[in-house]
Amino acid sequence: MRYIAVIFWSIMLGQVAGFIGGALNQQKFNSTYSIIISIVFAIIFSVIPLILDSSVKDTKTEKNA
Template identity: 45%
Template structure:
């Protein structure tokens, strides 16, 4: 469930950043490259989450 939340919010925030960035640089807004970049960032965040947080050891 948490991976779906990460993916959902990365897509939303990625679209916002892509739109604002396109307008600030006076370029055309491109939906598909922004989605791809958002998914890549989400995968990196998921990878960091899997590596950085240690799992508790059962005794």
């Protein structure tokens, strides 16, 4: 459920950021690109803590051994 909420909010905030960024650059707003980019970043930022958590656990077990 947590990952669904992360993807939902990243899409919403990505749309807002894409709209504001398009307005500041005086370009046409493209919602498809905004959705794709925000989903990619949501997946990246959801996977990074899992990778870092596993590396921290590995270093702790090496120090205790």
